[in-house]
Amino acid sequence: MTLNPVQIQTVKPVVSNNLGNSSSPADITKTFSDFLQNALDGVGAQEQNVHTMNDQYLLGNVDVSQVMVASEQAELGLQLTSQIRNKVIEAYQEIMRMQI
Structure with missing residues (x-):
């Protein structure tokens, strides 16, 4: 059993260039909070992948280079x-600190 290395996820912008839209501040805040939650979930998934890769390495199923790549990706994230x-x-x- 071999595991595929983690693929780097690309972040797609959530901001719309539509100036005529009727987005309320609550909608924008929700979109931003969703973006942050997805980003944090991605970092958590990378960490979980490192633990899985370590376990698989101990069982002899993956190469040490795959473990190191997954570890470095999680550290950079x-x-x-x-x-x-x-x-x-x-x-x-x-x-x-700004004065109004």
Whole structure:
């Protein structure tokens, strides 16, 4: 039994270029929250894949290179998520410092 390596998921933009649409702020927030949830689920799936690959490696079903690739993909996904979180917090703090 061999496992296929994880394929890199592409992120499709959810923002519409339609200026005449009647999207409410609640709709936009829901779309953004769905996007964030899908991104976090993807990072979680990568981590789960690494655990599965490790188990399969211990059983002798996959090569060490496949385990290393899956591990690096999960690590990069986690680093990206962490950097995005840091930028969002930084932007929030900057907005809170603004005087109205």
